[in-house]
Amino acid sequence: MTEKQEKIVKAALTLFANEGYNATSTSKVAKKAGVSEGLIFRHYSSKEGLLEAIMQTAEARIEQLFTPILWEKDPKVLLRKAINVPFEVEKAEFDFWKLLFKLKWEKAYDNPEKMKPVLEALTRAFTQLGYATPAYEATLFEFYLDGIAAALIKEQVIDQVAFRAFMYKKYQL
Amino acid sequence: MTEKQEKIVKAALTLFANEGYNATSTSKVAKKAGVSEGLIFRHYSSKEGLLEAIMQTAEARIEQLFTPILWEKDPKVLLRKAINVPFEVEKAEFDFWKLLFKLKWEKAYDNPEKMKPVLEALTRAFTQLGYATPAYEATLFEFYLDGIAAALIKEQVIDQVAFRAFMYKKYQL
Amino acid sequence: MTEKQEKIVKAALTLFANEGYNATSTSKVAKKAGVSEGLIFRHYSSKEGLLEAIMQTAEARIEQLFTPILWEKDPKVLLRKAINVPFEVEKAEFDFWKLLFKLKWEKAYDNPEKMKPVLEALTRAFTQLGYATPAYEATLFEFYLDGIAAALIKEQVIDQVAFRAFMYKKYQL
Amino acid sequence: MTEKQEKIVKAALTLFANEGYNATSTSKVAKKAGVSEGLIFRHYSSKEGLLEAIMQTAEARIEQLFTPILWEKDPKVLLRKAINVPFEVEKAEFDFWKLLFKLKWEKAYDNPEKMKPVLEALTRAFTQLGYATPAYEATLFEFYLDGIAAALIKEQVIDQVAFRAFMYKKYQL
DNA sequence: TATGAATGAGTATTCATTCAT
DNA sequence: GATGAATGAATACTCATTCAT
Numbered sequence: 157m158t159e160k161q162e163k164i165v166k167a168a169l170t171l172f173a174n175e176g177y178n179a180t181s182t183s184k185v186a187k188k189a190g191v192s193e194g195l196i197f198r199h200y201s202s203k204e205g206l207l208e209a210i211m212q213t214a215e216a217r218i219e220q221l222f223t224p225i226l227w228e229k230d231p232k233v234l235l236r237k238a239i240n241v242p243f244e245v246e247k248a249e250f251d252f253w254k255l256l257f258k259l260k261w262e263k264a265y266d267n268p269e270k271m272k273p274v275l276e277a278l279t280r281a282f283t284q285l286g287y288a289t290p291a292y293e294a295t296l297f298e299f300y301l302d303g304i305a306a307a308l309i310k311e312q313v314i315d316q317v318a319f320r321a322f323m324y325k326k327y328q329l
Numbered sequence: 330m331t332e333k334q335e336k337i338v339k340a341a342l343t344l345f346a347n348e349g350y351n352a353t354s355t356s357k358v359a360k361k362a363g364v365s366e367g368l369i370f371r372h373y374s375s376k377e378g379l380l381e382a383i384m385q386t387a388e389a390r391i392e393q394l395f396t397p398i399l400w401e402k403d404p405k406v407l408l409r410k411a412i413n414v415p416f417e418v419e420k421a422e423f424d425f426w427k428l429l430f431k432l433k434w435e436k437a438y439d440n441p442e443k444m445k446p447v448l449e450a451l452t453r454a455f456t457q458l459g460y461a462t463p464a465y466e467a468t469l470f471e472f473y474l475d476g477i478a479a480a481l482i483k484e485q486v487i488d489q490v491a492f493r494a495f496m497y498k499k500y501q502l
Numbered sequence: 503m504t505e506k507q508e509k510i511v512k513a514a515l516t517l518f519a520n521e522g523y524n525a526t527s528t529s530k531v532a533k534k535a536g537v538s539e540g541l542i543f544r545h546y547s548s549k550e551g552l553l554e555a556i557m558q559t560a561e562a563r564i565e566q567l568f569t570p571i572l573w574e575k576d577p578k579v580l581l582r583k584a585i586n587v588p589f590e591v592e593k594a595e596f597d598f599w600k601l602l603f604k605l606k607w608e609k610a611y612d613n614p615e616k617m618k619p620v621l622e623a624l625t626r627a628f629t630q631l632g633y634a635t636p637a638y639e640a641t642l643f644e645f646y647l648d649g650i651a652a653a654l655i656k657e658q659v660i661d662q663v664a665f666r667a668f669m670y671k672k673y674q675l
Numbered sequence: 676m677t678e679k680q681e682k683i684v685k686a687a688l689t690l691f692a693n694e695g696y697n698a699t700s701t702s703k704v705a706k707k708a709g710v711s712e713g714l715i716f717r718h719y720s721s722k723e724g725l726l727e728a729i730m731q732t733a734e735a736r737i738e739q740l741f742t743p744i745l746w747e748k749d750p751k752v753l754l755r756k757a758i759n760v761p762f763e764v765e766k767a768e769f770d771f772w773k774l775l776f777k778l779k780w781e782k783a784y785d786n787p788e789k790m791k792p793v794l795e796a797l798t799r800a801f802t803q804l805g806y807a808t809p810a811y812e813a814t815l816f817e818f819y820l821d822g823i824a825a826a827l828i829k830e831q832v833i834d835q836v837a838f839r840a841f842m843y844k845k846y847q848l
Numbered sequence: 849t850a851t852g853a854a855t856g857a858g859t860a861t862t863c864a865t866t867c868a869t
Numbered sequence: 870g871a872t873g874a875a876t877g878a879a880t881a882c883t884c885a886t887t888c889a890t
Contacts, residue, residue: 296495303475356885522695528882541853656787701865722864863876867876
């Protein structure tokens with residue numbers, strides 16, 4: 157990735173995440189990145205190509221965040237780690253997440269399959285912990301995580317320490 | 330609201346919800362509604378005005394759905410009613426919700442204030458039921474509402490009866 | 503056809519004929535026609551649509567020119583009339599013809615079928631006049647038509663009266 | 676001419692001839708030639724420069740084809756040779772001719788002067804053969820040749836042997 | 849109220865060309 | 870000689886909006 161490519165991707169990420177993909181023109185991206193508009197197309201062939209390039213990095217990052225959970229044996233530790241994920245997202249990554257959450261509502265970009273392994277790991281954990289309906293527990297747990305993540309990304313005021321403690325207690329971790 | 334106005338609003342709702350506000354041109358709306366493009370502007374003065382008109386109806390509908398909860402005295406009944414809300418949304422209303430959820434991610438249209446009364450009612454209920462941190466419980470409960478509503482709207486397969494039963498049990502209702 | 507539509511078609515014809523279809527931008531057409539660029543697309547949906555609209559008129563004009571030949575019974579009169587066709591094209595129509603001749607070299611727009619009725623009429627005439635290979639004679643005659651028309655359109659100096667007389671004599675008319 | 680130069684010229688010729696000069700981008704030429712776009716400009720300084728380079732070769736080829744005619748003393752042989760020219764064009768050269776014929780309709784590239792020596796040779800021949808208006812005969816003859824060439828290049832079905840025989844007979848050769 | 853012609857600014861994308869390497 | 874990154878201007882086409890009727 158050349159220096160200018162990085163600039164393009166960075167500018168596009170910020171704009172796509174905050175103003176929306178459709179509301180962001182390639183000329184805006186170019187201006188913000190300080191490059192000519194044509195360069196975007198030389199490197200990514202289309203606006204959508206650019207989006208896909210960004211999404212790949214984003215999904216890679218997500219995988220990276222959730223991988224430690226997938227391999228965790230101890231169910232309590234697993235849940236604890238899962239709860240921690242949203243709180244560990246750094247501000248620098250918020251744009252990634254914002255974009256991801258937005259695109260979840262565009263059919264073409266929403267693939268719930270992606271989270272299946274996590275869901276399965278959670279189900280396993282709830283099974284081991286003797287929950288009656290572990291699959292539903294996992295689903296609900298994921299709703300919670302999603303909600304927490306969304307709130308954090310939107311920078312709604314939450315006492316992170318207290319809330320995390322609350323979650324731990326709720327699941328007796 | 331004249332007959333043509335209704336056609337416009339209906340067409341716009343479907344398109345805004347499914348293709349996105351920015352991705353929907355006023356000409357597409359006009360064509361789908363079977364009216365001239367000019368008429369949209371005579372009635373709503375701008376594309377954004379049209380969106381706002383739709384949003385008002387949408388928000389009114391939401392209020393309508395949650396009002397029974399606000400006045401419910403019995404905390405257990407209240408939670409039961411709250412759990413049920415997302416399952417009561419009819420398919421005909423999905424577009425409303427889809428649009429609402431999408432716009433939650435556009436700063437200009439996300440106002441968390443809207444849900445405050447519900448949040449307070451839930452907090453009250455959890456207090457009455459003796460939960461240790463009722464405000465956090467209420468927050469979490471709202472995440473459930475969001476999550477299940479999103480899943481239903483996206484028509485992800487969920488055994489509605491079973492899941493509802495699971496929620497009842499979870500909250501001992 | 504509104505007044506502006508006519509302006510568009512006229513401007514486009516001149517430009518397409520003299521600078522070439524591909525070398526003429528829609529913005530140039532708009533500027534020359536004194537209308538907004540968008541209007542072209544409202545009326546003709548695409549640059550190609552505009553070309554096709556023009557071509558239809560052009561082909562209609564051609565038909566009109568050759569129709570008297572098709573119905574002529576007397577073979578000598580028929581050939582005389584045919585010889586005259588190119589000389590009857592008025593300067594005002596040169597652009598039509600220029601465009602037509604240019605497009606003959608674009609596969610998509612060359613349809614030799616168009617001239618078939620004329621070719622058949624010519625063949626009939628040569629048959630009646632006792633020519634040995636009337637079909638070839640007709641083909642050759644068409645080459646003359648093409649050649650003289652091209653020369654006239656390009657405004658190459660030709661003594662029209664003399665040349666016509668020469669042709670009459672050549673075919674003993 | 677280096678190997679890459681040849682590749683460029685060959686690719687450009689095919690594309691210019693079949694898709695048109697304006698419709699062919701330098702990037703298409705580069706891709707087809709398997710070279711970098713920059714190289715085209717190093718060698719030919721501009722797209723037009725490339726066209727001119729091609730045209731020079733094309734015109735040289737034409738001269739080569741017609742030279743034997745210019746020096747022919749026997750008028751009958753001369754006409755026979757002239758008739759043969761279009762039939763002798765090899766398929767491999769069709770692109771050359773297609774391009775030439777197309778460009779005849781671009782003022783900048785049409786120079787009727789080029790064919791003057793041929794026209795004069797034909798006139799001489801017709802004079803020697805005692806035709807009444809040899810200059811007009813020559814002009815008409817050229818129209819015929821042009822028409823034949825165009826038909827052949829466009830690969831319209833023509834019985835070449837029969838048609839050539841027909842031409843010989845027509846001019847009593 | 850409703851239409852449809854009309855517009856000016858913008859859209860994604862392509863173009864011929866330059867230049868550092 | 871040759872590449873590939875980079876650009877500024879252009880391209881066909883769309884957009885939200887206005888206005889005369």
